[in-house]
Amino acid sequence: MKTKNAAIKKKRSLSQRRAMKGFLFILPWFIGFVWFYARSMFMTIQFSFSEMTVNPGGGYTLEFVGLKNFLYAFRAHATYKQILTTSIGNMLIDVPLIIFFSLFMALLLNRKFKGRTLVRAIFFLPVILNSEAILSAMNLARNMMSGGISSASAELAEAASGSGVSIDYYIQMFTALGLPETIIEYISGAVGRISDIISASGVQIIIFIAALQSIPGSMYEVAKIEGATAYETFWKVTIPMVMPHVITNMVYTVVDSFVRSDVVELAYDTAFKYYDYGLSSVFSFVSTLLTCLILVVVCGLIQKRTFYYN
Amino acid sequence: MEKRKKAFSVRHISETLRSMKEDTQFANDRLRWISNVKNFILSLFRLAIIIGICYVILGPVIGIISSSFFSDTDRYNPMVYLIPQDPTLERYKMAMKYLDYWKTMGGSLLYSLSLMIIQVLVCSMVGYGFARFNFPFKKLLFACVVVMIVIPTNTIMLPLYMTFSKFDVFGIIEAVTGSSVNLLGTPAPMFLMTFLGCGLRSGLYIYMFNQFFRGLPKEIEEAAFVDGAGTWYTYFRIMLVNAMPSVITVAIFSMVWQYNDTFYAKLFLISDNIVISKKISTIEASISNVEKILDPTILELFLDAGIVLIMIPIVLIYVALQKQFIEGVERSGIVG
Numbered sequence: 139m140k141t142k143n144a145a146i147k148k149k150r151s152l153s154q155r156r157a158m159k160g161f162l163f164i165l166p167w168f169i170g171f172v173w174f175y176a177r178s179m180f181m182t183i184q185f186s187f188s189e190m191t192v193n194p195g196g197g198y199t200l201e202f203v204g205l206k207n208f209l210y211a212f213r214a215h216a217t218y219k220q221i222l223t224t225s226i227g228n229m230l231i232d233v234p235l236i237i238f239f240s241l242f243m244a245l246l247l248n249r250k251f252k253g254r255t256l257v258r259a260i261f262f263l264p265v266i267l268n269s270e271a272i273l274s275a276m277n278l279a280r281n282m283m284s285g286g287i288s289s290a291s292a293e294l295a296e297a298a299s300g301s302g303v304s305i306d307y308y309i310q311m312f313t314a315l316g317l318p319e320t321i322i323e324y325i326s327g328a329v330g331r332i333s334d335i336i337s338a339s340g341v342q343i344i345i346f347i348a349a350l351q352s353i354p355g356s357m358y359e360v361a362k363i364e365g366a367t368a369y370e371t372f373w374k375v376t377i378p379m380v381m382p383h384v385i386t387n388m389v390y391t392v393v394d395s396f397v398r399s400d401v402v403e404l405a406y407d408t409a410f411k412y413y414d415y416g417l418s419s420v421f422s423f424v425s426t427l428l429t430c431l432i433l434v435v436v437c438g439l440i441q442k443r444t445f446y447y448n
Numbered sequence: 449m450e451k452r453k454k455a456f457s458v459r460h461i462s463e464t465l466r467s468m469k470e471d472t473q474f475a476n477d478r479l480r481w482i483s484n485v486k487n488f489i490l491s492l493f494r495l496a497i498i499i500g501i502c503y504v505i506l507g508p509v510i511g512i513i514s515s516s517f518f519s520d521t522d523r524y525n526p527m528v529y530l531i532p533q534d535p536t537l538e539r540y541k542m543a544m545k546y547l548d549y550w551k552t553m554g555g556s557l558l559y560s561l562s563l564m565i566i567q568v569l570v571c572s573m574v575g576y577g578f579a580r581f582n583f584p585f586k587k588l589l590f591a592c593v594v595v596m597i598v599i600p601t602n603t604i605m606l607p608l609y610m611t612f613s614k615f616d617v618f619g620i621i622e623a624v625t626g627s628s629v630n631l632l633g634t635p636a637p638m639f640l641m642t643f644l645g646c647g648l649r650s651g652l653y654i655y656m657f658n659q660f661f662r663g664l665p666k667e668i669e670e671a672a673f674v675d676g677a678g679t680w681y682t683y684f685r686i687m688l689v690n691a692m693p694s695v696i697t698v699a700i701f702s703m704v705w706q707y708n709d710t711f712y713a714k715l716f717l718i719s720d721n722i723v724i725s726k727k728i729s730t731i732e733a734s735i736s737n738v739e740k741i742l743d744p745t746i747l748e749l750f751l752d753a754g755i756v757l758i759m760i761p762i763v764l765i766y767v768a769l770q771k772q773f774i775e776g777v778e779r780s781g782i783v784g
Contacts, residue, residue: 164573182603255771266762270725
């Protein structure tokens with residue numbers, strides 16, 4: 139018996155044994171993935187096509203109803219369509235803003251200046267303080283701080299007629315300069331939501347800083363010797379080298395903003411407050427599908443323009 | 449006549465030369481001055497932006513901290529802003545009492561710490577497996593890891609809920625004890641999922657470890673192999689030690705995110721006593737019920753105190769490990 143085992147063992151080549159060991163390393167994850175993820179995704183799709191009734195003794199029965207849940211969600215449900223479109227609209231507006239903002243901040247923070255460690259520590263604070271309770275309390279506090287002062291100062295400004303900062307004045311100024319109105323609205327909207335954008339871009343800033351540090355210094359040296367200005371260096375060296383990480387950030391931002399969106403809340407409430415599991419599955423399924431679609435399209439568009447150094 | 453002309457022209461030329469020389473000097477000075485001013489203005493601009501954004505981030509935190517010291521009269525007095533007139537510790541006392549602070553905090557820290565340790569071990573193992581071994585379908589399996597990052601957990605929350613409410617492994621448990629187990633209400637689902645590499649954001653951690661291990665030189669392992677170390681020994685005693693920056697980053701991320709997580713805690717009905725971020729959401733209601741304080745603006749102050757209390761440990765961990773964390777993020781594998 140022993141000799142037979144040994145013979146079998148000898149038959150396996152070194153690479154086969156390495157493969158076995160490698161598979162052992164990933165085995166726990168593999169079981170988990172099949173059990174919790176693959177099975178659950180399949181079940182979500184199954185639920186969305188069927189009507190589920192929970193049995194009193196535990197367990198449930200599924201009855202195939204075809205597209206009924208989908209039709210209900212899109213034709214009859216009061217708020218779903220609206221919530222879905224606003225969530226996706228917000229996502230499309232926010233993602234480029236977050237990407238540009240985090241790239242800009244990474245460029246600023248990558249320079250050497252006094253107190254850099256402190257500033258970086260402050261910038262990553264939103265990543266650390268991302269609990270639901272903390273976030274909602276912070277929103278309240280923000281309203282308290284800015285609301286109290288700005289409403290008071292707005293009254294004062296009106297009383298004193300024209301002293302004090304008026305946003306309308308600046309908007310008018312930029313319109314007079316001939317900038318298209320949509321761009322101005324977009325930017326002023328972004329400025330209004332600056333705190334949301336900052337709190338959503340912590341991880342992205344980290345990724346961009348890491349990307350900037352991975353650019354070899356010799357490239358900048360060459361650019362300098364060839365007589366490139368700082369502006370040219372930025373567009374011809376920094377941007378192409380950072381481009382692959384824009385995709386990473388894009389994926390992270392899209393998924394993150396989806397998880398924070400109202401659609402998720404709606405799906406949760408539908409399932410655990412109204413016990414309509416089929417409908418909830420439809421909500422999750424459709425929005426996930428849309429998110430993936432957006433990811434594929436956006437990443438495809440960027441990938442075409444991306445240059446891979448390695 | 450000719451001589452004079454010549455002299456004149458020589459003088460003229462020399463004069464021109466001198467003035468030109470002065471001119472360039474002047475131009476140089478001016479250039480230097482301009483570039484100095486430009487740098488100064490740029491750094492002023494940078495300073496303004498950084499201070500502004502730091503304020504946007506820190507503002508609410510300062511607001512929460514200051515209002516947690518407000519007394520009732522301060523809250524009702526419109527002249528009081530940020531600095532309370534007669535500060536009180538009443539809010540903290542109440543918040544501590546209703547959060548059952550020390551016990552709950554101990555429970556939460558223990559819960560997230562143990563999950564963090566499992567998370568680091570399992571994810572690093574899986575990341576190492578993907579980074580260093582070749583086996584069939586490796587690319588497909590790694591694509592599954594990416595799917596795990598991309599697919600939001602919300603999509604699979606219902607099936608997970610169902611799975612754990614009637615938990616069974618191929619009918620074995622039912623065959624032995626007669627019925628399947630309801631794991632909801634215990635932390636078991638979270639531990640099980642984390643142990644099987646599917647915990648909170650495990651996909652991201654696996655990805656990070658994979659990238660980091662791929663960046664380490666292969667010679668390290670070859671040397672270990674030649675010296676007779678087995679695969680597991682190599683992994684635990686050599687690779688994991690070398691991956692310290694990654695380990696610290698993942699450890700902090702997973703600890704803090706686990707501590708903050710309310711999604712899984714709500715889904716699996718995990719007890720409030722070990723998830724303090726979940727317990728904080730009920731503090732206002734319980735104080736208003738028991739203490740008969742009905743004014744929501746006053747109740748908010750208790751919430752603020754509670755928030756400060758639950759922020760303290762995370763901020764302490766973060767401040768202590770801040771340097772390693774940021775350096776680790778920069779060096780470790782978020783970036784390919």
